[in-house]
Amino acid sequence: MAKSSARPADEIEETVNRYADTLYRICLTQLRNPADAEDAVQTVFLKLLQKRPAFESEAHEKAWLIRVAVNACRDVQRQKTRHPETELDETLPAEAQATGSPVLEALGQVPEPFRIVLTLYYVEGYSVAEIAPIIGKTKSAVKMRLQKGRRLLEEIYRRENME
Numbered sequence: 001m002a003k004s005s006a007r008p009a010d011e012i013e014e015t016v017n018r019y020a021d022t023l024y025r026i027c028l029t030q031l032r033n034p035a036d037a038e039d040a041v042q043t044v045f046l047k048l049l050q051k052r053p054a055f056e057s058e059a060h061e062k063a064w065l066i067r068v069a070v071n072a073c074r075d076v077q078r079q080k081t082r083h084p085e086t087e088l089d090e091t092l093p094a095e096a097q098a099t100g101s102p103v104l105e106a107l108g109q110v111p112e113p114f115r116i117v118l119t120l121y122y123v124e125g126y127s128v129a130e131i132a133p134i135i136g137k138t139k140s141a142v143k144m145r146l147q148k149g150r151r152l153l154e155e156i157y158r159r160e161n162m163e
Contacts, residue, residue, distance in 0.1 A: 016045055019062060022124060023069045029119045030073035032108040040072040047072075063134050066124075070116055070135065077112070106157040114149030117142055 023044055027037035047068050055061035107115060116135060120126040128146070132139045 012045075012049065015048065015061070015065075019065050020045075022062075023065060025123055026066060026069050026116070026119055027073050029104065029107055029115060029123065030070070030112065031076055036076050040069060040076055043072040043075075044068045059130075063130070066120070067134050074112075102161065103153075103157060106153055106160060109156050110149055110152050114145050114152055117145040118149045118153065121146055 023041045027040040128142045
């Protein structure tokens with residue numbers, strides 16, 4: 001397991017610069033809200049500062065950050081379920097579009113267990129073997145989620161583009 005070590009400010013800044021965009025894309029596809037995605041990414045880097053883990057490799061570091069991001073997204077979703085937000089007055093300006101792509105919009109409607117696997121595989125380019133430990137499932141479970149996720153994504157995409 002990761003051991004604790006001091007992380008100089010330059011190293012933290014380099015890590016933020018290297019992974020912020022990737023983590024934001026993952027969080028945005030999970031949460032479908034830019035502000036919530038930004039908050040989740042901020043939470044990830046805060047945990048990195050608090051825990052100060054030592055990583056075996058760059059791949060280990062990236063996998064740890066993604067795992068923390070997925071958990072942060074689940075925490076945000078759990079919080080919203082427990083404490084639903086009330087709608088603001090319709091006269092207020094509408095929130096900016098989270099995505100411009102119809103495929104990404106459809107991906108946002110796929111249930112979370114399938115959405116994270118699809119995002120890691122297709123958007124971030126991870127292999128099935130790399131995704132399995134990140135989400136804590138077997139390779140066969142990842143393959144099944146990819147298969148079902150593709151089907152769900154196609155159904156949602158077709159339904160939205162037929163209307």
